[in-house]
Amino acid sequence: MPVHLTINDKPVQAHEGQTVLEAACAHGIVIPTLCYHKDLSPVGSCRLCIVEVDKLRGQVAACNLPVAEGLVVHTETPALVQSRRTVLSLLLQNYTDAGYTSHDGHTTEFEHWVRYYEARLPDGTSPAPRYPLDGDPNPFIWVDLNKCILCTRCVRACEEVQGRFVWGVGERGSYTRIIAGADTAMLEARCESCGACAAYCPTGALDHKLSIRQGEADRKVTTTCTYCGVGCQFDLNVKNGKVIRVTSNPNAPVNGMHLCVKGRYGYDFIHHPDRLTGPRVRRYLLEEGEKVLHGPAWDWVETDWNTALDITARKLAATRDHYGGSSIGVLTSAKCLNEENYLMNKLARQVLGTHNIDHCARL
Amino acid sequence: MVGLTTSFGSGAMSNSMDDVAEKAAAFFVIGSNTTEQHPVFGSRLRQAVLRRGAKLVVADPRRIDLADFAKPAYGGLYLRHRPGTDIVLLIGLMHIILHNGWEDKNFIAGRTEGYEEFAATIEHYPPEKASEITGVPLEQLYQAAEILALNKPMAVIWAMGITQHIVGVRNVMSLANLQMLLGNMGMEGGGVNPLRGQNNVQGACDMGGLPNVYPGYQNVTSEETRLKFEAAWGVSLPDKVGLTLTEMIPACEDGRVRALYILGEDPVMSDPNTSHIRHCLERCEFLVLQEIFPSETSAYADILLPGVSFAEKTGTFTSTERRIQMCRKAIEPLGETRPDWQITTEIAKRIIALGERDMRPAPHSGWDYNDTSDIMSEISAVTPSYAGVSHARLEAGERLQWPVKGPDHPGTPVLHVGQFTRGKGKFAPIDHIPPAELPDDEFPVLLSTGRVLYHWHGGQMTRRAKGLMGVYGRALVEVNPEDAARWNAKDGTHLRVTSRRGSIEVEAWVTDRVPPGMVFANFHFPETSANILTHASLDPVAKIPEYKIVAVRVEAV
Ligand code: SF4
Ligand code: SF4
Numbered sequence: 001m002p003v004h005l006t007i008n009d010k011p012v013q014a015h016e017g018q019t020v021l022e023a024a025c026a027h028g029i030v031i032p033t034l035c036y037h038k039d040l041s042p043v044g045s046c047r048l049c050i051v052e053v054d055k056l057r058g059q060v061a062a063c064n065l066p067v068a069e070g071l072v073v074h075t076e077t078p079a080l081v082q083s084r085r086t087v088l089s090l091l092l093q094n095y096t097d098a099g100y101t102s103h104d105g106h107t108t109e110f111e112h113w114v115r116y117y118e119a120r121l122p123d124g125t126s127p128a129p130r131y132p133l134d135g136d137p138n139p140f141i142w143v144d145l146n147k148c149i150l151c152t153r154c155v156r157a158c159e160e161v162q163g164r165f166v167w168g169v170g171e172r173g174s175y176t177r178i179i180a181g182a183d184t185a186m187l188e189a190r191c192e193s194c195g196a197c198a199a200y201c202p203t204g205a206l207d208h209k210l211s212i213r214q215g216e217a218d219r220k221v222t223t224t225c226t227y228c229g230v231g232c233q234f235d236l237n238v239k240n241g242k243v244i245r246v247t248s249n250p251n252a253p254v255n256g257m258h259l260c261v262k263g264r265y266g267y268d269f270i271h272h273p274d275r276l277t278g279p280r281v282r283r284y285l286l287e288e289g290e291k292v293l294h295g296p297a298w299d300w301v302e303t304d305w306n307t308a309l310d311i312t313a314r315k316l317a318a319t320r321d322h323y324g325g326s327s328i329g330v331l332t333s334a335k336c337l338n339e340e341n342y343l344m345n346k347l348a349r350q351v352l353g354t355h356n357i358d359h360c361a362r363l
Numbered sequence: 364m365v366g367l368t369t370s371f372g373s374g375a376m377s378n379s380m381d382d383v384a385e386k387a388a389a390f391f392v393i394g395s396n397t398t399e400q401h402p403v404f405g406s407r408l409r410q411a412v413l414r415r416g417a418k419l420v421v422a423d424p425r426r427i428d429l430a431d432f433a434k435p436a437y438g439g440l441y442l443r444h445r446p447g448t449d450i451v452l453l454i455g456l457m458h459i460i461l462h463n464g465w466e467d468k469n470f471i472a473g474r475t476e477g478y479e480e481f482a483a484t485i486e487h488y489p490p491e492k493a494s495e496i497t498g499v500p501l502e503q504l505y506q507a508a509e510i511l512a513l514n515k516p517m518a519v520i521w522a523m524g525i526t527q528h529i530v531g532v533r534n535v536m537s538l539a540n541l542q543m544l545l546g547n548m549g550m551e552g553g554g555v556n557p558l559r560g561q562n563n564v565q566g567a568c569d570m571g572g573l574p575n576v577y578p579g580y581q582n583v584t585s586e587e588t589r590l591k592f593e594a595a596w597g598v599s600l601p602d603k604v605g606l607t608l609t610e611m612i613p614a615c616e617d618g619r620v621r622a623l624y625i626l627g628e629d630p631v632m633s634d635p636n637t638s639h640i641r642h643c644l645e646r647c648e649f650l651v652l653q654e655i656f657p658s659e660t661s662a663y664a665d666i667l668l669p670g671v672s673f674a675e676k677t678g679t680f681t682s683t684e685r686r687i688q689m690c691r692k693a694i695e696p697l698g699e700t701r702p703d704w705q706i707t708t709e710i711a712k713r714i715i716a717l718g719e720r721d722m723r724p725a726p727h728s729g730w731d732y733n734d735t736s737d738i739m740s741e742i743s744a745v746t747p748s749y750a751g752v753s754h755a756r757l758e759a760g761e762r763l764q765w766p767v768k769g770p771d772h773p774g775t776p777v778l779h780v781g782q783f784t785r786g787k788g789k790f791a792p793i794d795h796i797p798p799a800e801l802p803d804d805e806f807p808v809l810l811s812t813g814r815v816l817y818h819w820h821g822g823q824m825t826r827r828a829k830g831l832m833g834v835y836g837r838a839l840v841e842v843n844p845e846d847a848a849r850w851n852a853k854d855g856t857h858l859r860v861t862s863r864r865g866s867i868e869v870e871a872w873v874t875d876r877v878p879p880g881m882v883f884a885n886f887h888f889p890e891t892s893a894n895i896l897t898h899a900s901l902d903p904v905a906k907i908p909e910y911k912i913v914a915v916r917v918e919a920v
Contacts, residue, residue, distance in 0.1 A: 160410065160414075161406065161410075162406050163398075163405075163406045163409030163410055163413060163432075192398075192402070194402065194406075219693075221691050221692070221693035222689075222691060223673065223674070223689070223690050223691045223693060224562070224673075224680050224682075224688045224689065224690045225562060226562055226672070226673040226690075227561075227562055228400065228401050228402075228560065228561070228562060229401065229558060229559035229560060229561065229562055229563075229564055229565060229682055229683035230380065230401050230402075230403050230404050230558075230682060230683065231562070231680065231682025231683065231684070231686055231688055232403055233688065236674055236693040236694075238693050238694055241694050241695060242694065243674055243693060243694060253686070253688075253762050254380060254381070254403070254682065254684075254686070255403045258403050258406065259403065260402030260403055261402070262402075263403075267674075269656075269672070270672045270674050270675075270694075271697070272656070274656050274657065275655055275656060275669075275697055275698070275700070276654060276655060276656065276657060276667060276669035276700070277669060277697055277698025277699055277700060278669060278698060278699040278700075279666070279667065279668055279669060279699070280666070280667040281665065281666050281667075282665050282666070285665060285666070291648070291665070293645060293663075300667070305699070305701070305709075308666055308668060309668075309706075309709050309710060309713055310713060311666060312624075312651050312666055312668070312710055312713075313710055313713030313714045313716075313717065314713075314717070315622065315649045315651075315665075316622055316624065316649070316651070316710070316714055317714045317717045317719060319621050319622040319648070319649065320714075320719075320720070321719045321720075323621055325601065326601070326605070326606075326619075326620075327618075327619065327620055327621045327622065328620065328621070328622045328623070328624070329606060329611035329612070329614070329615075329620045329622070329623045329624075330623075330624050330625075330626075331608060331611070331623065331624070331625040331626060331628045331630070332567055332570075332572040332626050333563075333567065333626040333627030333628055333703075334560070334561035334562070334563050334564040334566075334567045334572075335561055335562065335563060335627050335673075336563065336567070336626060336627055336670075336703055337563070337566070337676065337678030337679060337680065337690060337703070337704065337735060338563065338566040338569065338570050338678060338679045338680065338681060338687070338739070338742065339678040339679065339704055339735040339738035339739055339742070340626070340678065340703045340704045340707065340735075341563070341566060341567045341569075341570035341571075341572045342570040342571065342578060342738060342741070342742050343704055343707045343708065343711070343738065344570075344572060344624075344626055344707060345570055345571035345572055345577070345578060346596065346711070347624075347707055347710065347711050348605075349571075349577070349592070349596070349600055350592075350596040350597075350598050350600075350711075350722075350728070351711050351714050351715060351720070352714070353598070353600070353601060353720060354601065354605055355574050355575070355583050355601055355603065355604060355605030356574060356605035356606045356611055356620065357571070357572055357573065357574055357605060358572065358573060358574055358605075358606070358607050358608040358611065359564070359567045359568075359572045359573075359608065359628065360561070360564075360608065360628055360633055
């Protein structure tokens with residue numbers, strides 16, 4: 001059943017069961033949020049998404065307000081702006097930014113709204129840090145509780161996306177803060193390092209440790225994960241020709257924002273110094289000597305592509321012409337592209353004349 | 364996936380992860396440690412249990428993470444059956460289903476054949492006998508059968524735990540039997556769902572990276588198919604099935620195979636019985652290896668050609684659910700490296716230029732490709748299930764799962780709707796065969812092998828990711844507390860694990876993930892790779908080695 005309402009003088013059609021926040025989002029009307037995320041269950045605790053409704057007194061949280069026929073909603077009145085500034089200023093009282101570049105190198109959602117509503121502490125200062133930077137030994141998740149605003153998105157992301165229950169909220173001393181397990185290290189609280197909590201954190205209190213201080217990417221390229229067969233997609237963030245981080249792409253068909261530890265954090269092999277960077281052949285091939293599997297004849301020699309490709313082609317052709325195509329075996333790769341696998345199949349069958357082609361599907 | 368091809372006419376996952384996670388009333392996960400091997404899908408299964416009350420039955424000799432979600436409090440059940448008894452377990456469950464009249468009689472009558480013969484073999488394993496052989500308590504068999512039969516649709520999910528046995532094909536056919544019996548095929552939330560390991564295993568199979576089929580599973584022994592490819596490529600082609608990987612490398616020993624061209628694989632790490640593989644590769648007269656890292660196999664290579672990682676090239680991958688997706692180049696190839704498709708093209712052109720093989724001009728005889736989208740055009744021309752796939756459609760945001768029968772066809776999220784690919788689904792009578800190598804006096808412990816969350820296959824990539832090494836930096840062997848007490852082992856104790864083929868030294872991880880009498884090891888680290896211990900007993904049809912069951916001896920060092 002369609003429901004008709006008015007938001008900021010604009011007629012909006014929604015459907016039953018939606019909240020005002022969802023209806024506004026669907027029509028491109030931005031209502032500021034912090035604790036809300038469309039993938040997570042709503043908690044309505046941050047009070048940034050407050051709106052005013054005609055014939056209703058006070059300010060109500062849009063994430064909790066069901067749409068109703070004839071509702072007239074205002075999202076950006078002077079009173080609302082003032083309230084939001086107050087909400088954000090209160091959060092700033094417990095927020096310390098140590099100044100390192102984090103979180104994509106972009107402003108975080110929190111920083112964005114702080115600037116937008118010009119919130120600041122009365123004296124313009126920021127409170128002294130209360131927690132260590134990098135407060136958890138997990139190799140992937142950066143924990144800086146000085147930036148935590150207790151929105152509990154991480155708690156919900158871990159539960160509702162990953163199906164783990166690592167984070168909770170608890171009192172420690174005079175402060176309330178997020179706590180892993182029974183106040184242990186994350187890994188001990190059965191964290192699987194999927195990074196969902198960091199991906200959903202709106203302040204950078206939880207962040208991707210491998211990418212801290214790496215700065216902003218020049219570009220992002222959406223691609224498909226190289227590890228398992230689930231087929232998750234994500235954005236490779238590239239800076240100066242280097243992959244500096246992986247960020248979730250909410251439009252990924254299979255996985256949305258979610259990834260696992262390998263997909264999100266297993267990318268540094270790309271630039272590993274062990275990478276082969278040029279063709280190599282055994283010395284005996286250049287000297288056209290006999291093959292022996294040891295000694296100087298078996299040493300690697302770096303060579304150019306032409307030489308390496310010519311020798312390869314000559315040897316394979318000679319084997320085929322002498323002993324028949326069935327004397328050659330081709331192993332193609334379950335890590336390579338469809339197009340590359342097709343070519344390996346064509347090379348084996350068309351060029352070498354053999355069906356001896358396989359890959360590690362069986363293993 | 365030979366088993367599924369026999370039963371249904373297609374070997375691929377029948378459903379999509381999304382419909383399984385959202386629509387199944389129950390899941391039967393057998394031989395898949397989903398949360399570690401296919402983590403994002405594993406989390407969706409957990410969510411389905413926690414959030415919408417889907418019932419989960421897990422059958423696995425190891426108490427894997429998902430077992431925590433398969434408990435009566437959630438309406439599910441965890442079955443710890445003895446390794447190598449999958450078939451008996453399944454027949455036992457089907458026996459109970461039949462004797463309660465829970466089978467889907469309409470489905471069986473309308474869409475299947477071979478039912479009578481199959482139903483007769485079910486009688487060989489009444490529940491009491493199945494319980495005795497599998498070690499699963501009788502009442503658990505009854506409870507599991509009830510959950511699986513009375514919650515519809517029910518999706519079956521498995522991985523290498525089912526296929527890496529000498530009876531792998533029979534295991535798969537038994538699961539197909541179960542789904543036909545319950546009428547769970549051709550609908551959202553049901554189906555047979557083998558999860559493929561590496562990101563493009565599905566694509567490598569689809570593209571003819573197999574000795575018995577051309578791209579799109581067109582048989583090399585079919586004359587019609589052969590003539591079609593001879594016409595497309597302008598050559599004459601052999602009509603006999605080629606060698607599988609597990610036959611090819613041993614064939615180097617007696618000279619039946621003299622040269623190998625290996626792309627991005629590391630048989631020394633990933634194949635069974637490492638020392639025999641090394642010996643065979645030494646005998647190979649000429650080995651070309653195209654790789655991104657030096658590997659254990661490169662020690663035997665005559666030529667190393669540097670390819671690139673997924674970040675340095677553009678093309679497509681096909682995921683386990685038959686979904687074709689773009690892989691896009693993000694950075695330039697490092698150093699002198701080249702995209703693999705360019706290297707293969709160069710080799711092909713040079714061999715052709717040497718001119719000893721008869722080749723005539725034909726529509727697809729050439730090797731002039733500007734980019735991988737040209738290659739995809741050729742693929743779609745010769746592969747019916749990819750007929751409508753193009754980079755242009757994918758770049759326009761279309762979501763395609765094969766078969767994509769033409770440029771306007773939207774793809775096929777669920778297979779076998781209304782009809783199986785082969786027409787009628789085929790019930791196959793299946794009998795139990797014990798594993799090839801069972802524990803005995805000399806090697807009294809059963810070893811099973813696999814992967815862990817933080818690493819990947821032979822570890823070539825993940826061992827070079829420092830964070831992953833930080834969490835899981837060395838090989839561990841999982842040992843039950845009872846056994847640990849017997850061997851005087853604690854967490855971190857060095858254990859020597861010896862099989863008939865070799866010996867490794869690894870640190871113990873004492874855990875009740877494994878039952879007494881069984882240990883579990885991985886093959887991510889070269890010196891301590893479990894494949895030093897495994898053997899090459901193959902499933903006679905699929906030629907998959909039996910990695911899941913090896914007899915070993917364990918002692919503290
Ligand atoms: S990384 Fe994943 S598992 Fe670990 S705490 Fe964050 S959400 Fe939970
Ligand atoms: S991110 Fe994890 S689950 Fe997703 S495809 Fe990659 S390895 Fe698989």
